[in-house]
Amino acid sequence: MGRAVLHRAVAAVILFLVISFLVFSLLALAPGSLETTLLGARPATPELIAAIRAEYHLDDPFLVQYLRWLGGAVQLDFGRSIVSGAPVLAIVSERLLVSVQLAVLALVFAAVLAIPAGMMAAAAKGRARDRMATFTSVLAMSAPPFVVGTLLIYLFGVYWSVLPVYGAGTEGFDRFRHLILPAVSLGLGLGAIIFRQTRAAALDVLDQDFITFARARGLSRTRVAVTYALRNVALPIVASLGLVLIVALPGAVLIEVVFSIPGFGSMMVEAVGAKDVPVVQGLALFSAVYVVAVTILVDMASAAVDPRLRRAEAR
Amino acid sequence: MTVQDAGVAVVAPVTVPDSAGVLRVDELGVSRVRHGVREPIVSGVGFELRPGETIGIVGESGSGKSLTAKSLIGLLPSNLQASGHVSFGGESLLDAGEARMRSIRGSVVSMVLQDPFTMLHPLHRVGQTIAESLPKTVRRDRARLRSEITLRLAEVGLDADVARLRTFELSGGMRQRVGIAAALAKDPAMLIADEPTTALDASVQREVLDLLAELQRARGMSLLLITHDLHVAFGVCDRIMVLYAGTMMELGPAEQLRSDPRHPYTRALIRATPPITHVLERFDSIEGQVPALSDVAEQCAFAARCAFAVEACRTARSPLVSVGDGHSVACIRQELVRSSLDMAPEGSGSFSLTPIETGGQVVARVAGLTKTFRGGSRATSARPALARVDFVIEPGESVGLVGGTGSGKSTIARCMMGLTTPDGGTIEIDGVDVSDFARLTAACRREVYRSVQMVFQDPYASLNPALTIGATLAEALGVRESGDVDVEGLLEQVGLPAAYQNRRPQALSGGERQRVAIARALAVKPRLLICDEPVAALDVSVQAQILELLRERQEALGMSMLFITHDLAVVRQMTSRLLVCHRGSIVESGATGAVLDEPQHPYTRALREAVA
Structure with a gap:
């Protein structure tokens, strides 16, 4: 296990390097000049431009620029936003926190709904309940999240007026209340994916001999469903949960717009539009960290579920 | 048309007043329901299993033996339906609800399955597998639970240490023993063993069979053994039922079936198993394949492969008639069958295989x-x-x-x-x-x-399902230098009609596929x-x-x-x-x-x- 984590960490560092380099070069290649952005409303005198170029080291060779940035990044200094002048680390981590909270909440909502539904549908394969659930999942998957979001805003924000529909709130319970509707709109589509994965995996497992044998011994229905079916379906479910958690981050862009949440996705759109290089780099790197963290979590969860994997890694 | 000779009476349902612990099966049928159409797979199965008795259900694949067993305890796949009457101790099992069946399974009737590698929870420890079937009172008391698990493992010949191992750390034989211990944890009155030794090594098979027989005796429980191997059934069972294409061919005491089999199919099965003591000059094989029950509903299921079949066999189902001593057989020609063939193993070592003298260097x-x-x-x-x-x-x-x-x-x-x-x-x-x-x-x-x-x-698995038989063989022949591609000749060599070259593997039975695989290997001489x-x-x-x-x-x-x-x-x-x-x-x-x-x-x- 320890060795596996070490392998994973080395791979992650290499991954971060490659991603940061790619993002850095992409922005350098993009059309439009950085000076114009940096000038803002000021008159474009040659002196001012020269000053800006000197301040941001724009005359250095590309590789030197990259290495300078990397040197800072290692010390958690990602520079300052060109637009606002605020430190990248502070604004990105604040935004990322909101988005991760939203993604996790959406995932919990989706999983709580979809996993039992998937198990139920597999157990009732071909019957009315199964067809109903499968149909609903198709509906949930094809409904655009922003439409669902708008509908929810109307229902719970305007018609009944029970939940906040604007912004991300402050923190703690207020944050939670603010994120309920966005999480539901986002979680519906994700839940549909989890539902289909669970149903397919469960269909496979329910056909297995050990289920028949468990039933032949008269074990209780809960025991067969949870200990035998769910435990053995858990592996593909955990994998799909990880995938969904990764997709949820960029997938939330539209939801963030609908609910005016100052999140990761909307920040990415703004930063790219404004050619705010340090912020885009910071965002890209942090999302890479997020993806790697989720993958490691999935691996650890899989090993916890299936002892055979622990042994395979130990070798 | 007279099909029943004197002295042979139609079997009448026996009524035993005391039904405690007795499994009674009557006119049991299993059918597949597809788009509202019922397609029969098993029909007219009836027998009685008394406490302490062992009955073997013997049949080849497709005979419906496993489905018969599963239908008894309500474990048929959802697209199959059982009909007829099954009762245990007087209580009807086919009409019982799922909740009632759950309390019957394990504690009244239990079952072990064929494949010990897929039967147990792949992630559990042995102790857990056994513990989950024990009563709550035992499970709550840790010391008692541990001693109970040790006891249960000892009963199937395993050490107490095995309890700590996980399923995937056990050998096939050990898994099957654990499976048996788990199936018996609620002390059922009857055990169904569905091909319990088929997936095991020959030397382990014997041990597991002996264990089952010993447990059956020690516990006085009844045992229903499903097997494809008549000789396994002879070794363990009191009575044997031979099933073919979902219908009963013969039912009787094991000793009688061994010494005096009445049905041509039973005889053929006995003779099809080669002896270990000597070499047969010719194998007694049964030509053809097992039909689907729906194709032979109005005739004797075995008629197409039977040397004794007459017109009457092909126009009506042969009824199961008693020939005395609890022995009954579904064959209208059984008197003739009995007198025409002696069952003594022919040739006693006179035939021997000798290497063919071809000369040349070592192969x-x-x-x-x-x-x-x-x-x-x-x-x-x-x-x-x-x-x-x-x-x-x-x-x-x-x-x-x-x-x-x-x-x-x-x-x-x-x-x-x-x-x-x-x-x-x-x-x-x-x-x-x-x-x-x-x-x-x-x-x-x-x-x-x-x-x-x-x-x-x-x-x-060894034939490419996408290629026709002809293409598979032509491909194999292509490797030969001479270049002549005689697919038909090759098919003829392995006893298949030339028309088979246009078929694909899935249209062939297992035996026919193996013939094709042999033809493919022989293509290059x-x-x-x-x-x-x-x-x-x-x-x-x-x-x-x-x-x-x-x-x-x-x-x-x-x-x-x-x-x-x-x-x-x-x-x-x-x-x-x-x-x-x-x-x-x-x-x-x-x-x-x-x-x-x-x-x-x-x-x-x-x-x-x-x-x-």
Whole structure:
């Protein structure tokens, strides 16, 4: 296990390097000049431009620029936003926190709904309940999240007026209340994916001999469903949960717009539009960290579920 | 038309006033319901299982024996439906709701399944598997639970330490023992064992069967044993029911069925299993295949393959009639059948297999072969798969290679075919050093594959499902230099009609597929044919056909054969020399008859005793 984590960490560092380099070069290649952005409303005198170029080291060779940035990044200094002048680390981590909270909440909502539904549908394969659930999942998957979001805003924000529909709130319970509707709109589509994965995996497992044998011994229905079916379906479910958690981050862009949440996705759109290089780099790197963290979590969860994997890694 | 001779009465349902512990099955049917259409799979099954009694249900694949068993405790797949009457201790089981059935399963009627590798929870520890079936009061008390688990494991011959192991750390035999212990944890009055030994090694099979018989006696429970092997049933059961295409052919005391089988199918089954004591001059195979019940609903299901069949057999179902002593048979010709054939095993060792004198150089020479697999589970990586294997195959000679699972016999074959690269030693085929196929040139490799070919165990997996039979064979023939592509001739060699070349594998039965696989191997006229368990996946009645074909082809073509099997009776029929493989070494070799009749090595002796 320890060795596996070490392998994973080395791979992650290499991954971060490659991603940061790619993002850095992409922005350098993009059309439009950085000076114009940096000038803002000021008159474009040659002196001012020269000053800006000197301040941001724009005359250095590309590789030197990259290495300078990397040197800072290692010390958690990602520079300052060109637009606002605020430190990248502070604004990105604040935004990322909101988005991760939203993604996790959406995932919990989706999983709580979809996993039992998937198990139920597999157990009732071909019957009315199964067809109903499968149909609903198709509906949930094809409904655009922003439409669902708008509908929810109307229902719970305007018609009944029970939940906040604007912004991300402050923190703690207020944050939670603010994120309920966005999480539901986002979680519906994700839940549909989890539902289909669970149903397919469960269909496979329910056909297995050990289920028949468990039933032949008269074990209780809960025991067969949870200990035998769910435990053995858990592996593909955990994998799909990880995938969904990764997709949820960029997938939330539209939801963030609908609910005016100052999140990761909307920040990415703004930063790219404004050619705010340090912020885009910071965002890209942090999302890479997020993806790697989720993958490691999935691996650890899989090993916890299936002892055979622990042994395979130990070798 | 008179079909019932004097003295034979139609079986009347017996009414026993005391029904405690009695399983009563009457007119049981199983049918598949598809788009509202009922297609029968099992029909008219009826028997009574009394406390302490063992009944065997014997049949080939497709006979409906497993479905019959599953229908008794309400475990049929959801697309199948049971009809008729099943009661245990007077309580109807088919009408009982799922909740009631759950309380019956395990504590009144329990079941063990065929495959110990898929039957247990793959992630549980043995202790958990047994504990979950024990009563709550026992489970709450940790000390009592531990002693109870130890007790249950001891009952099936396992140490208390086994409780800590996980399922995937156990051998097949141990898994089946754990399965039995779990099935019996609620102390049921009756146990259904569905092919409990089929997936196990021959030597372990015997142990598990003995264990079942012993448990049945000690607990006084009734046992319903489902098996495809009539001889297994003879060894364990009080009474035997023979099932064919979902219908009962014969039911009677095991001793009577063995000494005086009345149904032509029962007789054929008995004779289809080759003897271990001597070589048959000809196999008694049953031509043809098991039909679907819906195709033979209005006739005797066996009529198409029966030598005694008359018009009456093909126009009406033969009723099950009693012939006395609780023995009943569904054959209108049974009097004639009985008088026409003696069941005494014919020929007593007069026939013997001798190598065909063809001359020429040695076909295969294996010397000092070693192989160790890495990355396997702990148990197998501890020792090498092959530890210095030496043997020679002469031209025209048929050599048998026997051993249990993991003995290394298949690894030897794979090394000879270049499918696995050995770590050390040499393999020479037809004078060419093929120890490492990767180092051979393409032309040389082609040359080698013209000398050696292989027939694999599973004909369902060894043929490309996308190619027609004709294309498969033409492809194989293309390797031959002469260039003539005579697919029909090849099909004829293996006894298949020429029309088969346009079919695809899924339209063929298991036996027919294996014939195609043999034809494919014979296409290049190899000097050596390696057969790796060629009949292990086939039904008894089809096995004999394939063995007869292989023996006949070997003789006609004068090729050498390396015949790999776990079945000593089969190897007796097929080979003149025998190699016994154990833990990666050849522990004994010699003339097949001598090795089997007077085994020297303890392992060979154990193998031999497991069969007797």
